[in-house]
Amino acid sequence: MSMTTTAVVAHGAGDVRIQNVDVRTPAPDEAVIAVAYGGVCGSDLHYWRHGAVGESVLRAPMILGHEVSGTVVQAAADGTGPAAGTRVTVHPARRERTTVRFPDDRPNLSPGVRYLGSAARFPHTEGAFAGEVVLPAVMLRALPEALDLRIAALAEPAAVAWHAVSQAGDLRGKRVLVVGSGPIGTLAVAVAKRSGATEIVAVDLHAKPREIARAVGATRTLDAGDSEGIAGVDADVVIESSGNHRGLASAVKGATRGGTVVMVGLLPNGDQPVPIAHAITREVRLVGSFRFNDEIDEVIPALADGSLAVEPVITHTFPVDETLKALTVAADSSVSGKVLLAF
Incomplete structure (x- = not known):
């Protein structure tokens, strides 16, 4: 050929x-x-x-x-x-x-x-x-x-988001904070909604991504510069999808005591300035999330039946x-x- x-x-x-x-x-x-x-x-x-x-x-x-x-x-x-x-x-x-x-x-x-x-x-x-x-x-x-x-x-980026959200366990009745509302962040909002989260707060620097986040299930949105507002979310689960150290700092501060932060946004190589003491004293669970395994096989039917919108x-x-x-x-x-x- x-x-x-x-x-x-x-x-x-x-x-x-x-x-x-x-x-x-x-x-x-x-x-x-x-x-x-x-x-x-x-x-x-x-x-x-x-x-x-x-x-x-x-x-x-x-x-x-x-x-x-x-x-x-x-x-x-x-x-x-x-x-x-x-x-x-x-x-x-x-x-x-x-x-x-x-x-x-x-x-x-x-x-x-x-x-x-x-x-x-x-x-x-x-x-x-x-x-x-x-x-x-x-x-x-x-x-x-x-x-x-x-x-x-x-299907592929949705599987990345699905894997990230599943790293946090059962979301039913939970309050979720998504930091960074790019494609992976907004797909994580959609997955969190499908997973039964009752409150989903999405954060971004720009209005357009926040608008997309609302369209796929965010109950409210915050400007990334509103550090007080983000800290006040007190989320059970945080999905960090901004991929920069400021986003991770926001994620750590926006998590409730004993909450979980899933880090799916890939930060640059090398050391990152993040207020990690805050995570220690509040027993916040920090979990990495990298690509996915077989989640794409669950994503496809969920996309087809419209439950993952x-x-x-x-x-x-x-x-x-x-x-x-x-x-x-x-x-x-x-x-x-x-x-x-x-x-």
């Missing part, structure tokens, strides 16, 4: 190109997917702006993207995975062997995981922002009839040839939520 397809390729900081790439020949356990939509993630923005995500530095051109939906155009030759014509979304993690210890039931913590569109290893793991992409059949998740491809592109999180859709405009809009959280590319 010597076909080519249009792809979004990061070459380095400030250098993302829309270019033709070869569609490689699938292995027997791989399928060919015609991609319909791709969601722009914070990591895609980091590769575009900085040529790196933390310690994952671009050393060669790499196709971006790991939040995608589409249709199988060629099923895996070995008979595994969905048949041709099946509409799918993608679980972007592929497990590989490692000698490093991690809990067996939490494969997301294994360093032996390759993630689509990641420069963590070399050669890099190509992403899925392309018209046609070859993927292991095991990554594909068939979609219910009721779920359209546009919403299905949110996420439509307002999607604010923009751009054709793939306007990718640079899409990245620019996605990088401005004062105007956008989740930005999709249409292939």
Whole structure:
């Protein structure tokens, strides 16, 4: 198969190109997917702006993207995975062997995981922002009839939010504070609502994300600068999704005594100035949350039946040839939520 397809390729900081790439020949356990939509993630923005995500530095051109939906155009030759014509979304993690210890039931913590569109290893793991992409059949998740491809592109980030919220345990009757109302934060609001939280307070610097948070279930919102208001929330559970130390400080202060703070926003490497004594004297539980495991298999039916209502999180859709405009809009959280590319 010597076909080519249009792809979004990061070459380095400030250098993302829309270019033709070869569609490689699938292995027997791989399928060919015609991609319909791709969601722009914070990591895609980091590769575009900085040529790196933390310690994952671009050393060669790499196709971006790991939040995608589409249709199988060629099923895996070995008979595994969905048949041709099946509409799918993608679980972007592929497990590989490692000698490093991690809990067996939490494969997301294994360093032996390759993630689509990641420069963590070399050669890099190509992403899925392309018209046609070859993927292991095991990554594909068939979609219910009721779920359209546009919403299905949110299955991966919704699974990240689902995993984060589940780290806090049962939310029924609880008061929840979400710090940082970007796409993951607003998806966490939607998951918390579905999980039975009675009060959900969402925080952000900008009005637009707060508006999206209200649309998906926040009972009220606060400006990120209102430190007194945030401290007064006295939340049973806090989801920290801002990814900066000020947000984590707000999260610690907004938690009730004996409460739980789930840290899903990835802070920069190195030491962070956070009022940690406050967490110690109040016995606040601080819990990390990284990617997800099988939560995507619970997310898909919840998206399909409407019990996880996420439509307002999607604010923009751009054709793939306007990718640079899409990245620019996605990088401005004062105007956008989740930005999709249409292939």
